[in-house]
Amino acid sequence: MTSLPPGKSTATPAQRVGWGLLIVATLYLCYFSHLGVIGFVGPDEPRYAWIARDMSETGDWVTPRLYGKPWFEKPPLLYWGGALFFRLLGEGQAEVAARLPSAISALLLTLALAWLAWRTHGEECARWLLLLLPTSVGMIGFSHAAATDMPFAGMLTIAMVCAAIVLGLTGEERTVILPRTPWLALLLFGFFLGLAVLAKGPAAILLSGGAVFVWAIFTKHWRPALGLLHPAAMASFCLTALPWYVLCARRNPDFFRIFIIEHNFKRYLTPEFQHIQPFWYYIPILLIALSPWSIGVLTLAKRLGRIKGENSGANSLPVLALCWCLWPLLFFSISQSKLPGYILPAVPPATFACVLALFHGSPSHDANSRQRIFVIASGTTLLFSAAALVIFESKIPAGPDIIPAPWHRSIYLPFLLGGIVSVAFAWKKRVASAAICCTAASLFALLGLYEGMRWLDPRYSARTSAQDAKRLYPPFDPQDAAVYRVPRGIEYGLNYYFRRELPAWSSVQGSARWVFAPPSGRANLEEQEFKCPYDMVSAAYACENAKSPGGLGRRGEVQKEE
Numbered sequence: 125m126t127s128l129p130p131g132k133s134t135a136t137p138a139q140r141v142g143w144g145l146l147i148v149a150t151l152y153l154c155y156f157s158h159l160g161v162i163g164f165v166g167p168d169e170p171r172y173a174w175i176a177r178d179m180s181e182t183g184d185w186v187t188p189r190l191y192g193k194p195w196f197e198k199p200p201l202l203y204w205g206g207a208l209f210f211r212l213l214g215e216g217q218a219e220v221a222a223r224l225p226s227a228i229s230a231l232l233l234t235l236a237l238a239w240l241a242w243r244t245h246g247e248e249c250a251r252w253l254l255l256l257l258p259t260s261v262g263m264i265g266f267s268h269a270a271a272t273d274m275p276f277a278g279m280l281t282i283a284m285v286c287a288a289i290v291l292g293l294t295g296e297e298r299t300v301i302l303p304r305t306p307w308l309a310l311l312l313f314g315f316f317l318g319l320a321v322l323a324k325g326p327a328a329i330l331l332s333g334g335a336v337f338v339w340a341i342f343t344k345h346w347r348p349a350l351g352l353l354h355p356a357a358m359a360s361f362c363l364t365a366l367p368w369y370v371l372c373a374r375r376n377p378d379f380f381r382i383f384i385i386e387h388n389f390k391r392y393l394t395p396e397f398q399h400i401q402p403f404w405y406y407i408p409i410l411l412i413a414l415s416p417w418s419i420g421v422l423t424l425a426k427r428l429g430r431i432k433g434e435n436s437g438a439n440s441l442p443v444l445a446l447c448w449c450l451w452p453l454l455f456f457s458i459s460q461s462k463l464p465g466y467i468l469p470a471v472p473p474a475t476f477a478c479v480l481a482l483f484h485g486s487p488s489h490d491a492n493s494r495q496r497i498f499v500i501a502s503g504t505t506l507l508f509s510a511a512a513l514v515i516f517e518s519k520i521p522a523g524p525d526i527i528p529a530p531w532h533r534s535i536y537l538p539f540l541l542g543g544i545v546s547v548a549f550a551w552k553k554r555v556a557s558a559a560i561c562c563t564a565a566s567l568f569a570l571l572g573l574y575e576g577m578r579w580l581d582p583r584y585s586a587r588t589s590a591q592d593a594k595r596l597y598p599p600f601d602p603q604d605a606a607v608y609r610v611p612r613g614i615e616y617g618l619n620y621y622f623r624r625e626l627p628a629w630s631s632v633q634g635s636a637r638w639v640f641a642p643p644s645g646r647a648n649l650e651e652q653e654f655k656c657p658y659d660m661v662s663a664a665y666a667c668e669n670a671k672s673p674g675g676l677g678r679r680g681e682v683q684k685e686e
Contacts, residue, residue: 146255160223163581164270164587164617168270169269171190174620175195175206176202176205176270179206179207181210186372187372188200194379196387199323199368200322202271205275226274227268229274230267232278233282233472237285240285240294248483249480249482252483256475262414263471263472266468273324273466276323277471279317279319279323280316286310290313291444310351310354314364317329317364322364331469335448335451336447337349338450339440339448342447405457406453409464424482442477448470582662583661585614585617586664588662592666593640596666601638604638605638607639607664610642610664611642614663631652636669641664641665642663643665650667653670655668656668
């Protein structure tokens with residue numbers, strides 16, 4: 125059999141069509157399927173959705189407002205995208221509208237990296253990236269979250285792809301000397317870096333600049349690195365990012381202090397926000413985000429270490445990918461405030477570096493061997509994941525209020541079958557085995573997101589609690605409601621779904637007719653002559669005050685879940 129250069133494709137037109145259909149299905153299932161299957165979760169999603177809805181309704185695209193007051197924790201890119209989709213889809217599709225900017229950002233960054241892989245290492249390399257990146261846990265999870273992490277990672281990733289073109293890493297050496305300046309790449313680099321600054325703040329400049337600086341140290345290519353400071357790139361960046369910052373600061377004198385000082389410098393340098401974690405925190409978080417490909421990535425660690433010495437022309441692209449991955453890991457590990465989403469910008473370059481290691485700079489038989497090892501490691505990971513889910517299932521007590529069978533089986537079966545088939549055929553059918561692994565992960569995304577999120581919805585989202593209150597106590601008036609000891613995420617969710625900031629209730633001064641309490645707080649309310657519904661799965665129970673005028677809406681009747 126004749127050896128082919130790594131990444132060289134021998135696919136027929138029919139095979140290309142088949143690969144294309146598989147890739148399109150994977151991208152859709154992992155990024156866009158079931159965006160609204162669960163209500164807003166956590167403290168961030170309902171607040172960001174509120175601000176986006178407020179922008180859509182008021183037409184004020186400059187000052188983000190939460191509960192009618194200016195709120196400067198994050199820049200507006202996510203809010204702008206959410207507001208547009210609120211206008212297109214309406215309030216009835218609130219969860220989808222708020223999460224679509226993240227899903228689209230995930231799609232754009234994947235296509236940008238795939239283009240770079242295709243441009244430098246061929247069609248097969250791009251196919252691997254298009255299957256591996258969308259099926260990683262981090263990409264699936266954050267593409268389904270109404271949060272700033274994915275738009276930030278997406279715009280930063282596209283900016284770095286443009287930077288790779290400017291640095292001459294796409295197969296053609298470039299310098300900063302005209303007339304060979306890549307004008308379009310420079311303009312796009314500044315534009316997308318500006319969007320990244322509008323997504324989450326000035327950290328985008330530090331992450332992109334730091335990655336290129338470390339790359340220049342390793343490769344000694346200082347002149348191309350300085351080319352990113354070209355006036356065209358700087359002008360494009362300023363025209364994209366600065367107008368909103370200037371307008372917002374002019375309208376709100378305290379913007380600079382709150383956003384720059386408190387939510388950037390203090391968040392990074394001090395533990396004031398109480399997100400304290402050990403220095404090594406992001407290492408396991410990154411491995412979890414890369415699942416189920418984490419073990420496969422670790423099998424390539426030796427190869428990735430060797431690549432750093434290959435530093436001429438396009439050969440230094442893997443070095444850039446490594447620097448681009450490791451610099452955010454180091455940067456956020458030093459921070460005094462750590463949250464899992466902060467490390468998301470390292471996931472795309474980590475996957476990109478992994479794929480390059482499978483194809484880069486070796487004879488074909490060596491690349492094939494690395495690919496087989498990667499597929500076997502990944503298939504074994506799927507098998508262990510299936511085994512872990514089976515063990516998890518056996519430890520859960522029976523009962524419809526715990527886990528509604530058979531959602532767990534629908535998740536672990538694709539892992540089990542995909543792992544067995546991919547390991548069995550990895551030696552001779554490595555590409556097909558990789559496709560099977562990715563298909564299994566895609567099915568996990570389809571079934572897990574639907575069945576798993578549907579089970580989690582009433583337990584971790586306030587949407588079901590709000591719906592139950594309106595169903596149990598018609599007519600329910602949110603103006604006469606309050607909260608009692610509920611978690612922040614549930615409180616903010618109730619605020620969103622009821623369109624008002626619910627006050628906290630206390631036995632001393634509270635007079636609300638309806639009070640939302642977590643399962644642990646129902647007994648306290650019942651001692652205060654509240655009637656709370658039983659036998660319902662809910663993150664917060666709507667309890668009615670027996671002393672309130674008008675009597676009990678349903679006299680505290682028990683209503684079983686259908």
